[in-house]
Amino acid sequence: MIAFWALAPLMVLAAVGMVLVRKAVHSALLLAFVMVCLAVLYAAQQAPFLFAVQIIVYTGAILMLFLFVLMLVGVDASDSVVETIPGQRLAATALGLLFGLVLVLGVAQATMSASVGLGAANRDGNVDALATLLFGPYVLAFEVTSALLITAALGAMVLAHSERLTPKPTQRDLAAQRIRDYADHGKHLGPLPTPGVYARHNAVDTPALLPDGSPSSLSVSRSLQARGTIPADLSSAAVDRTATALDSTDSHQRTAAKHTDRGSGR
């Protein structure tokens, strides 16, 4: 009773937030919260086996799979706000409200006999009773499930597999390409500059400073910049001075290119 009234409002809020929040990672975390709360509600309803399965399979396996795919597909890929069908969002919300109203009213109208409770059914333990059912009347469905799981695993392997169309570049090819880039565009031969780390901000999202004091955008990972995690005091400076920083790197590269032109010109 207490578990229900404590968790139900939070679950509904988290579910609404999951639909409204723009970033997919936040949606996944809110969904994880809803699922853990559901597991607690299962435990409160005399289903300890499903409590464990919900946490292990749903929150542990399925949601982590979602997070893996989110990282593959790109964390910053947020929704577009453009509606392809005009008024679709409004119509969907209205229909959803209507549907929810019908469902809730339907539940409210129904008269239910008093809950029997699982005390008798769970007498020998919930897991034992479930096993008797699974390997008794439901044994065919259980066996078919194993075939389904194997098919799903095979299907995922076939779908996620991609044929390599071009030969894999060897280290020799990469080195040659690097030298070619240097010759053609004057691109710096060495590794990218390391991020600047200060005494007051000790993290890789701090851009290194160029000799003229401007932050070097080359020194921070591009995905960090896209996500906007560059610290505010530096990023404001970075916004002002990124252009100059880029210009200065460009001029560096241009002088390098000039050198190579001279070198290759002979």
Next chain:
Amino acid sequence: MNTDHYLTLSALLFTIGAVGVLVRRNAIVVFMCVELMLNASNLALVSFSRAHGQLDGQVAAFFVMVVAAAEVVVGLAIIVAIFRSRRSASVDDASLLKY
């Protein structure tokens, strides 16, 4: 604790999931909303199982979880395959059959 509270919660969660499927554009978020709907129906199954004093509802919820696991594996593989060829996970972009 009567069953209809749990059923109301289940109905609410199912509705929110359905609206999410209709409203969102990111294929992964749409998929997560489908998962929310499956979970909501599981809650109803478990509640009915307790109301009737029989464990068949819990067995059904267990099967729903297994099928959901298989479905997620294949669905996410499809999303990754689409993303590889189209560089986008938006359901609006995969509309080649229309033209």
